[in-house]
């Protein structure tokens with residue numbers, strides 16, 4: 001389902017009026033169009049299902065590595081920076097870092113695709129927890145490996161800039177799948193917080 005930019009534009013105009021401002025004044029007259037363009041960019045991931053994102057970034061290489069399920073070697077990409085928007089307030093989640101690890105099973109995924117997957121799922125109205133489960137699901141599909149871990153840290157402006165206003169509060173989530181759920185050695189090597 002594609003984002004309806006025209007409808008977004010009309011609603012932003014209505015929102016400006018509801019806020020008591022004049023949407024036709026010089027400074028605001030192009031704002032609905034700009035916001036609609038910005039939403040199309042920052043919510044791009046809402047156009048696709050997880051399966052479609054998996055197909056989009058399905059760039060793997062067959063590798064008969066010493067990396068194998070048996071010896072528990074894993075690939076880890078740390079500190080992928082993303083932004084997202086919480087679905088409760090539509091407020092920014094910022095200073096977010098995503099770490100993705102998986103145990104390859106006969107093929108490896110192009111490293112940049114891991115970052116592209118993290119980026120695309122964050123471009124939705126999200127929960128930090130669900131960013132983790134979405135990334136894990138897609139990485140499992142693309143790599144064919146059950147053994148995936150996604151760690152995320154992030155600041156939520158709905159907690160730092162409004163409401164309870166705890167400016168230093170950070171949220172850590174970990175999504176562990178397959179052997180990462182049960183293998184304590186694997187977990188220790190991840191440095192789960």
Ligand SMILES: Nc1nc2c(ncn2[C@@H]2O[C@H](COP(=O)(O)OP(=O)(O)OP(=O)(O)O)[C@@H](O)[C@H]2O)c(=O)[nH]1
Nearest residue numbers: 086087088089126127128129156158159162163164
């Ligand atoms: N679990 C989870 N909660 C989130 C996330 N982003 C925002 N929230 C929380 O969603 C909750 C919504 O609570 P409500 O009581 O419905 O909203 P509210 O009255 O604005 O809450 P306050 O922020 O406490 O003022 C808040 O506790 C937010 O901090 C997220 O990614 N994960």
Ligand SMILES: [Zn+2]
Nearest residue numbers: 086088089158
């Ligand atoms: Zn929020």
